[in-house]
Amino acid sequence: MNFFEKLLVIDRRVIFLFVAVAIAVPLFFKVNLKVDITPEVRKVYDIMENLPEGSKVLVAFDYDPGSMPELQPMAESFIRHCIRKKLKMIIMGLWPQGFIQANQALEKVLKEEEFKDVKLEEGVDWVNLGYAAGNEVVIERMGSDISAVFAADYRGMKLGNLPLMKGVKNFSNIDFIYNLSAGYPGTQEWVQFAVDKFGAKLAAGNTAVQAPLIYPFYPKQLLGVLGGMKGAAEYEVLMGIPATGVKYMFSQSVAHGVVCFFVIIGNLAFFLTRGKRKSGGQK
Amino acid sequence: MSEAIGLWIGALLTLGIFSFLYKDNPLYKFCEALFVGISAGYFVVISYWQIIVAKMVDVLRVGFDYWIVLRYFDFQSWLPLLGGVFGILMLLRLFPKIGWISRWSLALVVGTTAGLYFTVYLVSNGMMQVKSTIIPLYVAGDMSTTIGNIVVVLGTVCGLIYFFFSKEHKGVFGGVAKIGIWFIMITFGASFGYTVMSRMSLLIGRMDYLGISFGEFLKLLK
Numbered sequence: 001m002n003f004f005e006k007l008l009v010i011d012r013r014v015i016f017l018f019v020a021v022a023i024a025v026p027l028f029f030k031v032n033l034k035v036d037i038t039p040e041v042r043k044v045y046d047i048m049e050n051l052p053e054g055s056k057v058l059v060a061f062d063y064d065p066g067s068m069p070e071l072q073p074m075a076e077s078f079i080r081h082c083i084r085k086k087l088k089m090i091i092m093g094l095w096p097q098g099f100i101q102a103n104q105a106l107e108k109v110l111k112e113e114e115f116k117d118v119k120l121e122e123g124v125d126w127v128n129l130g131y132a133a134g135n136e137v138v139i140e141r142m143g144s145d146i147s148a149v150f151a152a153d154y155r156g157m158k159l160g161n162l163p164l165m166k167g168v169k170n171f172s173n174i175d176f177i178y179n180l181s182a183g184y185p186g187t188q189e190w191v192q193f194a195v196d197k198f199g200a201k202l203a204a205g206n207t208a209v210q211a212p213l214i215y216p217f218y219p220k221q222l223l224g225v226l227g228g229m230k231g232a233a234e235y236e237v238l239m240g241i242p243a244t245g246v247k248y249m250f251s252q253s254v255a256h257g258v259v260c261f262f263v264i265i266g267n268l269a270f271f272l273t274r275g276k277r278k279s280g281g282q283k
Numbered sequence: 284m285s286e287a288i289g290l291w292i293g294a295l296l297t298l299g300i301f302s303f304l305y306k307d308n309p310l311y312k313f314c315e316a317l318f319v320g321i322s323a324g325y326f327v328v329i330s331y332w333q334i335i336v337a338k339m340v341d342v343l344r345v346g347f348d349y350w351i352v353l354r355y356f357d358f359q360s361w362l363p364l365l366g367g368v369f370g371i372l373m374l375l376r377l378f379p380k381i382g383w384i385s386r387w388s389l390a391l392v393v394g395t396t397a398g399l400y401f402t403v404y405l406v407s408n409g410m411m412q413v414k415s416t417i418i419p420l421y422v423a424g425d426m427s428t429t430i431g432n433i434v435v436v437l438g439t440v441c442g443l444i445y446f447f448f449s450k451e452h453k454g455v456f457g458g459v460a461k462i463g464i465w466f467i468m469i470t471f472g473a474s475f476g477y478t479v480m481s482r483m484s485l486l487i488g489r490m491d492y493l494g495i496s497f498g499e500f501l502k503l504l505k
Contacts, residue, residue, distance in 0.1 A: 016304045023483065024490050069488025070481065096329045133333040136399075192407040208481035212474040220415045221407065228477060229484045251487045252480065259479060 044224030061098030063182035073245035130154030294496035
């Protein structure tokens with residue numbers, strides 16, 4: 001059995017080990033890789049930059065801790081941008097744990113050097129409406145009346161008592177919607193109901209698995225898209241605050257290199273041993 | 284300290300799940316059962332408080348109060364009762380003799396979903412997507428957009444022709460269909476690449492978490 005034949009019967013656990021090392025070791029190094037900015041991400045950044053101070057931004061957290069590594073860096077970057085631009089955040093979630101992710105992201109950002117002196121008042125500068133059951137029907141009803149689905153925020157404060165929500169009846173009173181989505185209900189439902197039905201302005205951050213399904217909506221129905229960890233890293237670069245997304249990209253790149261190496265060497269081994277297998281050798 | 288304990292429990296459970304990569308073992312089975320149990324419990328609690336209580340009981344209570352205090356029948360507040368009745372009918376599947384009644388609820392769900400989505404999909408995933416491919420094939424002074432637009436139009440037309448089976452894929456038609464399948468294969472490849480990136484991201488997140496947990500552990504030892 002030559003080297004290539006041995007490669008074809010290699011124990012898959014050896015490959016697992018290589019991938020684990022390729023991911024773990026780069027985490028110990030601080031390497032800021034060059035991250036090229038794609039137009040879909042720049043568009044989101046530009047929209048945010050052009051929003052006047054005090055604009056109301058609805059941020060829908062439609063994911064749970066399972067998708068944190070990809071979506072939490074996007075959420076944190078977006079919150080940084082909102083605070084820097086003095087925008088008002090209306091947070092909500094169509095996934096039960098979404099609004100908890102939002103609070104975690106906000107708490108983390110407010111501890112950072114640039115934002116630690118910022119005083120945000122809940123109910124005035126930001127509001128967390130919590131979770132609403134009902135998937136796409138929630139979006140549909142929000143299009144005509146937000147209070148029909150969110151009577152109070154996650155603490156139980158009535159919307160009428162929250163200064164930020166005064167004058168906010170439906171999507172027409174919201175300047176921009178940003179959806180962080182890991183599946184259903186998520187970006188597709190926001191496009192179908194908020195954009196195509198009520199004419200809302202929407203951009204999204206998606207897990208990489210979901211991104212290829214969402215890209216066809218760009219640029220007509222979706223104003224911008226952040227796809228996976230790369231999208232998160234791009235936004236961090238645009239913001240000038242390289243954080244988790246950029247940190248993870250080094251591991252991501254090394255791991256991809258290892259996967260590519262195994263794909264190439266596996267195919268090479270397959271083709272180089274094909275003749276032997278055809279002539280009745282090892283199957 | 285409590286935060287550190289939480290981190291270690293998380294780290295141990297992560298390692299327990301990862302241990303399956305070596306081979307199936309009792310620790311993995313324990314972690315898996317724990318995850319399934321907690322997820323199911325969480326789902327039940329959320330469903331109870333966010334759907335049954337928030338969307339039905341609380342609303343009915345308002346309707347009931349109106350009726351008791353003002354002798355006023357607020358139709359809107361009593362409407363969730365109808366949903367509740369249909370919900371109970373759905374549970375009749377558990378009794379084989381009268382299980383057929385659950386079809387009424389099922390029919391309502393299927394009917395409303397079909398009705399809700401019929402126009403939505405037609406507009407968002409049909410008409411708007413067609414509109415998005417009606418783009419200029421030449422944009423003066425912008426070569427990258429020109430090439431991008433040509434690729435979008437060519438890919439859409441060729442891909443659609445590949446799925447047109449009323450004519451045999453021969454000659455020019457067959458050639459265009461072959462280009463279509465190339466576009467489809469490239470799309471699948473890109474999609475697979477994104478999936479790999481997503482799975483790697485999850486693994487990176489877990490590895491980082493393990494690193495943080497280990498760091499906390501070392502801090503405690505010091």
